[in-house]
Amino acid sequence: MKRATPREIVRLLNRTPLILMFDIDGTLCEIVEHAGDARIPSVAQAALRTLSGRSGHGTHVAFVTGRSAVDARRMVAVGGAVIYGNHGMERMSAAGTLDTSRGSETESSELREAVRELASVVAAFSGTSLEDKGLSLTLHFRAMDIAQLPDLNSRVANIADRLALRLAQGKCVINVLPAGGATKGDAVLEIVHEIAGHSAGASILFAGDDVTDEDGFRTLRKIPGSVTLRVGSPNATSLAQFSLDGPRDVHELLSLLVTARS
Numbered sequence: 001m002k003r004a005t006p007r008e009i010v011r012l013l014n015r016t017p018l019i020l021m022f023d024i025d026g027t028l029c030e031i032v033e034h035a036g037d038a039r040i041p042s043v044a045q046a047a048l049r050t051l052s053g054r055s056g057h058g059t060h061v062a063f064v065t066g067r068s069a070v071d072a073r074r075m076v077a078v079g080g081a082v083i084y085g086n087h088g089m090e091r092m093s094a095a096g097t098l099d100t101s102r103g104s105e106t107e108s109s110e111l112r113e114a115v116r117e118l119a120s121v122v123a124a125f126s127g128t129s130l131e132d133k134g135l136s137l138t139l140h141f142r143a144m145d146i147a148q149l150p151d152l153n154s155r156v157a158n159i160a161d162r163l164a165l166r167l168a169q170g171k172c173v174i175n176v177l178p179a180g181g182a183t184k185g186d187a188v189l190e191i192v193h194e195i196a197g198h199s200a201g202a203s204i205l206f207a208g209d210d211v212t213d214e215d216g217f218r219t220l221r222k223i224p225g226s227v228t229l230r231v232g233s234p235n236a237t238s239l240a241q242f243s244l245d246g247p248r249d250v251h252e253l254l255s256l257l258v259t260a261r262s
């Protein structure tokens with residue numbers, strides 16, 4: 001992974017159509033103690049709206065996030081952009097229609113059982129909370145004493161093993177996912193095909209910061225014109241080609257793109 005500047009990334013995105021795909025938490029906004037308090041700065045929201053409004057000129061914006069699509073739409077406040085929520089398992093169209101068919105129906109009863117069992121785990125570990133996003137679960141532990149993490153991990157892994165659910169460690173979260181549901185890799189591929197078909201002429205960007213974003217990076221490695229961007233330390237292990245230090249660099253990238261594409 002090469003540490004890049006926003007300007008270097010913009011120079012690589014020189015084709016039309018231009019497909020811009022973003023994770024939200026840790027990518028467009030800083031991660032905060034309570035996920036409900038996270039905000040994308042209004043300047044960045046405005047840049048996203050401007051870029052999204054240029055679809056008639058071949059610039060497209062989409063979001064691919066672990067949040068539920070409904071929650072993500074509230075956060076980004078960008079009309080006309082497609083949102084894949086729940087790590088790729090649900091899709092909200094530009095018009096706001098929600099499609100949850102990418103989840104794994106057969107495993108929904110296992111997820112419901114996991115909600116019941118994780119409730120007792122959350123009760124036993126102070127500073128944790130469980131977020132039920134329907135198609136997946138997120139156990140938050142940002143406020144927990146970190147010395148308890150090995151115990152927490154083993155309790156959660158036990159439950160997931162028994163119910164054949166998949167775990168994805170994130171930043172102060174453990175995501176609990178059905179083993180057979182769609183991933184962020186499936187989501188980015190669908191977005192690219194929907195906009196550019198199978199032609200190789202597009203510039204494609206996917207920016208993310210966390211474990212489930214690696215599915216998107218892996219998928220895009222095979223697609224010409226793709227630029228994969230991990231937000232965070234350049235020393236992390238990642239399948240992305242480039243790194244930017246933090247959400248602020250992503251905001252600068254957005255404003256440079258507005259200038260480049262207007």
Ligand SMILES: [Mg+2]
Pocket residue numbers: 023024025026027208209210
């Ligand atoms: Mg993230």
